[in-house]
Each structure stands twice: as structure tokens, then as C-alpha cells.
Amino acid sequence: MPGREARCGSACRQCTQTLATGGTNADRYTDFAAVPGALLESLAQRGGRKVRWIAMNSRVVRLLHVTDPHLLGDESGQIYDVNTSLSLRSVLQQARSDHAALPDAILVTGDIADDCSSEAYAHLRSQLQGWDVPVLCLPGNHDAPALMARMLGSDGFQYCGRAGFGDWAIVLLDSHLPRNPSGRVAAPELERLAAELRDAAERHVLVCLHHPPVPVGSAWLDAVGLQNGAEVLRVVERFSNVRAMLAGHVHQAFETRAGRLRILTTPSTCAQFTPDTENCIMDLRPPGYRWLELLADGSIRTEVCWLRNWEVSRRPTDSRASFMS
Ligand SMILES: [Fe+2]
Numbered sequence: 409m410p411g412r413e414a415r416c417g418s419a420c421r422q423c424t425q426t427l428a429t430g431g432t433n434a435d436r437y438t439d440f441a442a443v444p445g446a447l448l449e450s451l452a453q454r455g456g457r458k459v460r461w462i463a464m465n466s467r468v469v470r471l472l473h474v475t476d477p478h479l480l481g482d483e484s485g486q487i488y489d490v491n492t493s494l495s496l497r498s499v500l501q502q503a504r505s506d507h508a509a510l511p512d513a514i515l516v517t518g519d520i521a522d523d524c525s526s527e528a529y530a531h532l533r534s535q536l537q538g539w540d541v542p543v544l545c546l547p548g549n550h551d552a553p554a555l556m557a558r559m560l561g562s563d564g565f566q567y568c569g570r571a572g573f574g575d576w577a578i579v580l581l582d583s584h585l586p587r588n589p590s591g592r593v594a595a596p597e598l599e600r601l602a603a604e605l606r607d608a609a610e611r612h613v614l615v616c617l618h619h620p621p622v623p624v625g626s627a628w629l630d631a632v633g634l635q636n637g638a639e640v641l642r643v644v645e646r647f648s649n650v651r652a653m654l655a656g657h658v659h660q661a662f663e664t665r666a667g668r669l670r671i672l673t674t675p676s677t678c679a680q681f682t683p684d685t686e687n688c689i690m691d692l693r694p695p696g697y698r699w700l701e702l703l704a705d706g707s708i709r710t711e712v713c714w715l716r717n718w719e720v721s722r723r724p725t726d727s728r729a730s731f732m733s
Contacts, residue, residue, distance in 0.1 A: 432596075432600075433567075433568035433569050433580075433581075433582060433597065433600055434569070434600050434603070434604075435569065436561070436566055436567060436568055436569025436570070437569050437570045437571070437572075438542070438566055438569070438570075438571045438572070439571070439572035440512065440513070440542060440571060440572060440573050440574075467574055467575060467703075467704040468701050468702065468703055468704070469512050469513075469573040469574055469575070469576050469701070469702040470507075470509060470510075470511045470512050470699070470700070470701050470702075471511050471512065471513055471514070471515055471578075471614075471699070471700040471701075471702065472503050472511040472513075472514045472515070472697060472698075472699060473514075473515045473517065473654060473674050473697060473698040473699070473700060474496070474499060474500070474503075474514065474515070474516055474674075474677050474697050475515075475516065475517040475518065475519070475548075475618075475655075475656030475657075475674050475675075475676060475677070476517075476518065476519040476548065476656045476657065476659055476676035476677065476678065477492055477495075477496045477516070477519070477520055477532065477676070477677045477678060478492045478519055478520075478521075478522035478550065478676070478678050479492050479493055479496065479520060479521055479522060479528040479529075479531050479532060480492060480493070480521075480522055480523050480525070480527075480528055481521075481523055481525035481526075481527035481528050481531075482527075483531060487522055487678060487679070488678060488679030488690060489679070490678045490679050490695070492522070492677070492678040493531055493535075495677055495678045495695040495715070495718070496532075496535060496677045496678070496695075497535060498695065498715055498718065499677045499695050499696070499697050499715055500535060500536070500539075502697075502713070502715055502716065503697050503699070503713070504539075506699070506713060507699065510539065510540075510541055511539075511541055511699075512541065512542075512573055513541055513542045513543070513544055513571065513573065513578070514536060514539060514541060514542070514543045514544070515544050515578070515616055515654070516532070516536075516543060516544070516545045516546075517545075517546055517548070517616055517617070517618055517654065517655060517656040517657075517674075518545075518546055518547050518548025518549070518550075518551055518584075518618035518656050518657065519548035519549065519550040519551065519618065519656060519657070519676075520532055520545065520547075520548070520550075520551055520556065520560075521550065521551055521552065521555075521556070522550050524550070524551065524552040524555065526555060526559055529555065529556060529559035529560055530559065532560070533559070533560065533563075533565065536565075537563075537564070540564070541564075542564055542565075542566060542571065543560070543564060543565045543566070544566050544571055544578060544580055544616075545560045545565060545566065545567050545568075545580070546567070546568050546580040546581060546582060546583075546616060546617060546618060547567075547568075547582055547583075547584040547618065548584065548618035548619075548656060548657060549584060549585070549588065549589045549590070549591060549618065549619075549632075549657070551584060553582060553584050566580070567580075568580045568581070568582050570604045570607075570608070572608070572611065573702070574704070575611055575612055575702075575704045575706075576611055576612050576613070576614060576702045577604070577608035577611045577612070577613045577614075578613070578614045578615075578616060579601060579604045579605070579608070579613060579614070579615045579616065580616050580617075581593055581597060581601060581615065581616065581617035581640075582594075582597055582617075583597075583617045583618050583619045583634055584618070585635075589632040590619070590631075590632045590633060590634070590635050591617070591618060591619030591633065591634045591635065591657070592634065592635045592636055593617065593634070593636060593639070593640050598639065598640065598643055601615070601640070601643055601644070602643050602646070605643075605644070605646075605647040605649070605650060606647075608649065609647075609649060610649075611649065612649055612650075612651050612702065612706040613647070613649050613650045613651065614650075614651060614652050614653075614654060614700075614702065614708075615644060615650055615652070615653045615654070616653070616654045616655070617634075617640075617653070617654075617655055618655060618656050618657050619633055619634035619637075619655060619657050620633065620634065620637070620653070620655035620657060620658060620662070620671060620673050621634050621637035621638075621640045621641050621644075621653055621655070621666070621671065622637055622641075622664060622666060622671055624658050624660070624662045624673065624683070625662075625683065625684045626658070626681065626682075626683060626684060626685050626686075627685075627686045627687075628685070628686065628687050628688050629657075629658050629681065629688075633657075641666055641669070644669065645666075645667060645669065648668075649706075650669060651669070651670065651702075651706050651707075651708060652669065652670040652671065652672060652708055653669060653670070653671045653672070654672050654673075654674070654698075654700075655671070655672070655673045655674075656673065656674060656676070657673070658673050658681065659675060659676040659679065659680045659681040659691075660673065660675055660680055660681055660682075660683050660691065661673065661674060661675050661696070661698075661712040662683065670708065672698070672710065674696070674697065674698040674712065675693065675695065675696030675697070675698075675712060675714070676695065676696070677695045677696070677697065678695055679691075679695075680692075680693045680694075680695075680696070693714060694714050694715040694716075694718035695714070695715045695718060696712055696713060696714045696715060697712075697713055698710060698711070698712050698713070699711055699713060
């Protein structure tokens with residue numbers, strides 16, 4: 409796909425912005441406490457900055473994970489031969505019909521705006537607002553962090569930080585590197601990670617970030633992976649209450665373990681990359697999502713769901729091009 413490198417997040421003007429205009433990730437902490445629905449309204453009126461009350465039907469925390477939607481300001485636009493707005497909408501519709509209960513939250517782990525436009529973030533808001541559940545977001549290599557923090561930091565949307573759900577805490581990390589498809593969790597973010605894990609010592613923890621902290625077995629993807637994955641894992645492994653790490657970036661379902669830690673990635677809501685390849689080869693699998701259920705004993709039930717009735721008509725003509733995930 410000629411010109412792909414020039415269009416990736418690394419070339420976007422907004423990517424040079426810092427979080428200075430959006431506060432720090434440590435400021436963003438929301439505790440979603442489990443209460444019966446009948447109490448919700450009265451509690452909501454007492455909700456402070458850091459505590460928001462939602463109805464959770466049980467002690468099982470249900471999460472819908474969508475990642476790498478690569479939305480465009482122009483909703484008719486395509487990436488990887490896919491109308492990314494339509495594929496996200498189709499994934500969300502299927503996720504809603506596949507499960508009897510609404511999730512307690514939706515996780516979106518980056519590469520939200522392929523063109524770094526405010527319109528693309530607005531499209532995500534409009535597609536998810538009707539769910540009426542918290543939406544937890546973090547940036548990928550294609551995103552513009554400061555713009556994203558502004559666009560997805562209020563009215564039920566949270567950018568990075570930490571969220572609590574009953575027995576579980578979810579920590580959202582920023583691994584974005586300006587003008588670089590690779591990722592890195594910077595020193596202040598690593599310090600925040602350790603502080604969040606200390607604060608959440610009484611809870612099980614799910615750590616989310618865009619770039620998986622370990623290689624996935626595809627040389628070209630691992631070359632643009634998390635530069636300091638081993639360092640991140642060393643911090644996480646100091647805390648025995650961390651149960652899993654959840655990532656996007658690789659546009660495929662992947663699962664492995666690092667010691668006792670479960671590491672998961674999820675297919676994109678648009679196009680997929682074939683696993684275990686030297687170079688980029690598009691996969692013919694359809695868009696997908698992951699459903700997770702976090703249990704009170706610290707275990708996780710999860711499944712990857714692929715979009716039904718979605719025809720991938722052909723591989724992109726330059727499917728071996730090393731464009732960025
Ligand atoms: Fe991506």
C-alpha cells in the first residue's frame with residue numbers, strides 16, 4: 409500500500425503534543441462500585457470526582473474489549489480495504505446481540521484515530537455513547553494522545569488512569585512514542601504503574617496497554633513492539649495481585665504466559681495480520697472483539713469473537729508492505 413508509512417500515526421502533527429494540556433494519567437481514577445440499580449440514582453448525586461456508582465449485576469466484572477479500530481474523519485474512508493467505521497459498528501452490534509448482559513465497561517486499547525483527527529474520536533464517542541457504560545481508553549501508535557485525552561476524557565469516557573470495579577482494578581497505560589510505531593512505557597508512567605499497583609493491593613488487577621509486552625512471533629510486528637517490555641514486566645511481576653495484561657497493536661488473537669501472568673491480545677475491529685510471519689501479510693479473518701469476565705477469585709474467563717457474515721473479498725495488493733500496525 410504505497411504511502412502507508414507516510415499516513416501512519418508517526419507522521420501526524422498532533423502526535424508531537426504532550427499530555428500537558430490534558431492533566432496527568434495519575435489524575436484519572438474512577439471507582440465503579442457495585443450497587444443495586446435502585447440505589448444508583450441517589451448515589452450518583454453524591455458521587456465525587458473519583459467515585460462513580462454504576463449498577464453491577466454480580467461480582468463478575470464483564471468487559472468488552474475492542475481495539476485498533478483505525479477510524480477516519482471521513483466515515484466513508486477505508487483502511488486495509490475495510491470501511492473501519494462500518495466494521496466497528498458491525499462488531500459492536502454483534503457484541504451486543506451475543507451477550508445477554510451489557511458489559512460493566514468497554515475497553516478500547518488504542519489506534520482509535522488512524523488520521524489523528526478529532527472527527528475520528530468523535531465517531532468513536534457517537535458509536536459507544538448509546539451503550540451507557542464506562543468506556544476506558546488508552547492511546548496506540550496511531551493516536552494523538554493530547555487530542556485523544558481531550559476528546560475521550562469526559563462524559564463516561566476515561567483516558568488512561570485507573571478504574572475500579574468491585575474486586576478488580578484496571579490500570580490503563582500509555583505506551584505511545586511520538587513519530588514511532590514502536591511503544592515505550594516512559595519512566596513516569598512506569599512509576600505510576602507501580603503506585604497504582606500498590607494502591608490496588610487489595611484487588612485483582614488487569615493491566616492494559618496498546619503494545620504487548622512480549623514478542624508475538626511475527627518478526628515485523630515484534631520489531632515495532634514495546635521497547636521496554638521486559639522492564640514493564642519486572643514492575644508488574646513485583647505485584648502478585650496482577651492477573652493479566654491485555655493489549656492490541658498486533659491485529660490478531662494471541663495468548664501466552666509470563667510466569668504466572670496471562671498475556672492476551674485481541675483482533676482489530678477492522679483488518680487482521682496473519683500470525684507467525686516474517687513480513688506483513690494480511691489475514692482473511694474478519695473483524696473481531698474479545699469478551700472477558702473477571703471473577704472474584706482472580707481468574708478470568710475470556711473468548712475472542714469474530715464477526716459473522718463479513719466477507720473479506722481480497723487481500724490488499726501490497727499485503728507484504730511493512731506498513732505499521
Ligand atoms: Fe493498529
